[in-house]
Amino acid sequence: MLRIKNVESGYGRLKVLKKITMHIGAGEIVTIIGANGAGKTTLLRTVSGLIPARSGEILFDMMEIGTLPPEKIVFLGCSLVPEGRQVFAPMTVKENILLGAYPQYRRKRGDQIRDDLDRVYGLFPRLKERERQLAGTLSGGEQQMLAIARALMARPKLIMMDEPSMGLAPLVIKDIFTIVTRLRGEGSTVLLVEQNAKAALGIADRGYVLETGRIIMQGTAEDLLSNREVQRAYLGRDLDAEGTM
Amino acid sequence: MLGGMTAVTLNQFIPLPLAILAAVVITMIVGAIIEIVFIRWLHKPSVLRMVIITIGISILIRETALHIWGESVRALPYFTGSSVSSINLGGVYISSQILWVVGIGALVVAALTAFFNLTMLGRQMRACSANRDAARLCGINAGNMVTLSFMVSAAIGALGGCIICPITYVQYDSGTPLAIKGFTVAILGGLGNSTAAVGAGMILGILESFSIWVLPTAYKEAISIAILLAILFVKPSGIFGSAEAARLKEF
Ligand SMILES: Nc1ncnc2c1ncn2[C@@H]1O[C@H](COP(=O)(O)OP(=O)(O)OP(=O)(O)O)[C@@H](O)[C@H]1O
Ligand SMILES: [Mg+2]
Numbered sequence: 275m276l277r278i279k280n281v282e283s284g285y286g287r288l289k290v291l292k293k294i295t296m297h298i299g300a301g302e303i304v305t306i307i308g309a310n311g312a313g314k315t316t317l318l319r320t321v322s323g324l325i326p327a328r329s330g331e332i333l334f335d336m337m338e339i340g341t342l343p344p345e346k347i348v349f350l351g352c353s354l355v356p357e358g359r360q361v362f363a364p365m366t367v368k369e370n371i372l373l374g375a376y377p378q379y380r381r382k383r384g385d386q387i388r389d390d391l392d393r394v395y396g397l398f399p400r401l402k403e404r405e406r407q408l409a410g411t412l413s414g415g416e417q418q419m420l421a422i423a424r425a426l427m428a429r430p431k432l433i434m435m436d437e438p439s440m441g442l443a444p445l446v447i448k449d450i451f452t453i454v455t456r457l458r459g460e461g462s463t464v465l466l467v468e469q470n471a472k473a474a475l476g477i478a479d480r481g482y483v484l485e486t487g488r489i490i491m492q493g494t495a496e497d498l499l500s501n502r503e504v505q506r507a508y509l510g511r512d513l514d515a516e517g518t519m
Numbered sequence: 520m521l522g523g524m525t526a527v528t529l530n531q532f533i534p535l536p537l538a539i540l541a542a543v544v545i546t547m548i549v550g551a552i553i554e555i556v557f558i559r560w561l562h563k564p565s566v567l568r569m570v571i572i573t574i575g576i577s578i579l580i581r582e583t584a585l586h587i588w589g590e591s592v593r594a595l596p597y598f599t600g601s602s603v604s605s606i607n608l609g610g611v612y613i614s615s616q617i618l619w620v621v622g623i624g625a626l627v628v629a630a631l632t633a634f635f636n637l638t639m640l641g642r643q644m645r646a647c648s649a650n651r652d653a654a655r656l657c658g659i660n661a662g663n664m665v666t667l668s669f670m671v672s673a674a675i676g677a678l679g680g681c682i683i684c685p686i687t688y689v690q691y692d693s694g695t696p697l698a699i700k701g702f703t704v705a706i707l708g709g710l711g712n713s714t715a716a717v718g719a720g721m722i723l724g725i726l727e728s729f730s731i732w733v734l735p736t737a738y739k740e741a742i743s744i745a746i747l748l749a750i751l752f753v754k755p756s757g758i759f760g761s762a763e764a765a766r767l768k769e770f
Contacts, residue, residue, distance in 0.1 A: 324652055348658040360653040362646050372639075373646050377658040379639060428658065 275300045275432055275463050276321070276352070281330035281340070283320040290316040292487045293330070298432065298465055303458050305466045305474040305495070307508055308484035314467040315357050317484070318436050321465075322354040323347040334432070349377050353430035357437050357467075359417040363410030367401055367420060370409050374424030387427070394423040397453055415446040422453070433457065434465040439473065451477050471508035475499045483508070520694030522546045522677025523684040524584060527593045535596065543677045549580075550673025554666045577694065584691040594688045595681060602685075616685050623682050627675060628713045644668060696740060703743040706750050 276298040284290040290313045298304045308314050319325045321332055323344035332340040339347050344354075362370050371394060375387045395402040398419040404412065409420055418438055425433055435454070439447040447470065454464055455477050468474035475481055475495045483491040483504060491504065498504050526542035533541070553576055558569060600606075600615040635641040646654040647664040655661050680689065680697075687693070704723055708715035727742050 322656060324655070344652075344655040345658045345660050348656060354656050356653060356656060360650050360656075362649040362653065364649050365642070365645060369642055369645075373642060373654070373657050373659070376639070376643065380658065424657065 275302075275335065276465070277331075277333040278321070279331045279333075281317075281320060281332060282328045283316060283325055284328070285316075285325070289328070290487050291320065294484075294487075294489055296482055296489060296492070298463060300431075300463055301458065301461065302480065303454065303464045303466060303478045305468055305471075305478040305481045306484055307468055307471040307474060307481060307498075307504075309507075310469075311486075312484045313487040314484055315436055316487075318354055318357075318434050318465070318467060321347075321434065322352065324354075348428055348430075349380065351429070351431035353425040353428050353433050355421045355425045355433065355435040355438060357440070359414075359421040361409040361412070361417050361420050361424070363408065365409055366406050367409055367412070368405045370420055371401070371423050371427055374427030377428040383429075386429075390427050390429065394426050397426075397456070398423055415442050415450075418442065418446075418450060422450070426457075430462070432463045432465065434467070436467045437469060438466070439468060439470045447473060471504070472499075520584065520680060520689060520691065520697075521549065521580060523595070523680035523689035523693070524588055524593065524691070525677075526681045527595055527684070527689065528588075530595060535598065539595075539678070539681045542681060543674050546677035547670045547674045550669040551666050554669040558665065558669075559662055577698065581692055581694065588691055590691065592688045592690045593684075595685045597685045598682075614686070616682075620682050620686070623678065624717065627678065628717055631675075631713050640667075699747070700743045703747040703750075706747060 278294055278296050281294045282289060282291050294317060296304075306314050306317065316325070320327050321339075323339065323342050323346070327340040330340070331338055334347070334350055334352050337350065339350065339352070342350075362373065365373075371391065372387070375390060378384065378387055378390070400416055401419055401423055404416065409417065412420060422433075422435070422438065438450050438454075442450070451473055454466060457464060466474055466478060475498055478495045480494050481492065481498045482489050483498070491498070491501070493501070499509075522542045525545050526538045529538035529541050532538075557572055557576060561568070597604075597614075597616050598619045602614070605612040605614050606618065633641075635645055643654070643659045644664050644667065646657065646659060647661045651661050654664075680694075700723065704716050704719045707719035707723065708717075723743060723746065726746070727739050730739055730742050
């Protein structure tokens with residue numbers, strides 16, 4: 275579904291991503307884990323078109339998208355739930371969700387929007403209760419739900435999420451991860467970027483470890499979960515201490 | 520100014536309603552051209568930079584207008600009646616043109632409110648102003664929305680110029696004081712709130728008219744600047760805006 279080959283990108287003179295190569299198959303949940311500043315957000319911004327790739331190729335459904343602007347990439351079926359939610363704060367919850375359906379309007383699929391609206395309200399009943407509230411007045415967790423709902427309205431084949439669990443309480447995180455699993459069950463493909471490596475690897479099929487702009491490790495979720503280095507660096511388990519006990 | 524002048528010129532050849540319509544359309548096109556030529560290629564321009572560029576362009580337009588139309592003062596005819604006729608409203612005599620100004624102003628505000636709140640295009644524009652990147656991630660072409668916003672404001676400006684110029688007359692440089700007043704009223708009402716802007720406009724008008732009791736008439740024009748500064752220092756969210764709403768304000 276998505277194939278990234280030797281992609282480099284960055285900001286101004288700063289090169290953040292160095293020769294990234296990875297792929298995501300249809301129906302998978304793939305997670306990218308990495309420390310602060312590793313370049314996870316930069317990678318997602320590059321794939322979604324917000325910053326152009328400097329070199330390498332990004333193929334989505336066999337189509338080169340490395341040089342396309344974000345508005346075109348969304349139409350192809352690749353949506354991003356950006357870091358920090360980025361809801362339209364001065365607009366109502368419903369307006370936010372309907373704006374997410376804009377690609378559907380343009381594809382002349384306006385008739386499906388009602389069903390899609392019911393579907394995301396089914397996933398996030400809280401949003402339906404708050405339909406008329408301004409998005410900026412929602413709680414952090416509700417804003418995250420709204421951001422996901424907005425992205426889903428475009429009916430993406432691939433949905434990329436940038437740290438959906440950031441700043442949320444454990445219970446809310448659990449809800450959101452349940453939804454991600456449910457999305458895969460309904461045929462979506464998910465690229466999940468997380469600091470919360472344990473939870474992310476818990477639901478993912480495969481994972482990549484990103485460090486200072488390079489992929490340093492990849493494998494199935496189970497392999498990564500049992501890998502000693504991953505455990506030490508990202509799962510917060512101090513093996514040396516355990517060993518001496 | 521551009522709208523008024525164009526309408527006056529066109530009105531020599533075609534009837535008044537058509538001349539106004541054509542002037543509005545022409546000004547809209549000029550607005551779009553300005554955006555495409557001067558603004559669009561800027562990479563993430565700051566608001567301040569855009570303001571400075573637009574002031575520069577307004578000087579350019581004024582000088583061009585001076586070349587085309589000269590310094591002479593012109594006006595459109597009254598839409599109904601004439602400059603001496605008036606209508607008796609409950610004992611108060613007012614010129615019929617004033618009613619046109621108020622009526623069309625109310626219509627424009629209503630139309631704008633409906634446009635921004637009820638149409639997909641209006642919502643797209645609000646989304647772009649609220650969060651440009653997020654709007655692009657929804658598939659909205661943010662560049663086109665900026666062009667459109669220039670066209671809408673140019674059209675409103677032109678229409679406004681046409682409906683007041685029978686009363687105030689129009690000249691190559693009559694745009695600037697109006698722009699200052701417009702900006703004051705917008706700030707006074709709280710940016711992005713067209714209904715409050717109307718209220719603010721009334722307040723400014725009344726203040727200006729009564730100022731001649733206490734100040735020499737020459738200072739009348741300075742009132743709006745003084746208010747503008749005062750508001751910016753004291754309550755940047757506008758007198759009708761609450762601080763809470765200002766935090767979520769759309770510009
Ligand atoms: N707009 C920007 N301009 C310049 N440099 C940037 C910009 N955004 C990010 N960077 C730099 O790029 C590097 C990677 O940042 P990025 O946001 O991709 O990290 P991240 O892996 O998402 O981190 P986090 O987990 O904290 O979100 C950092 O060193 C950061 O300072
Ligand atoms: Mg990040």
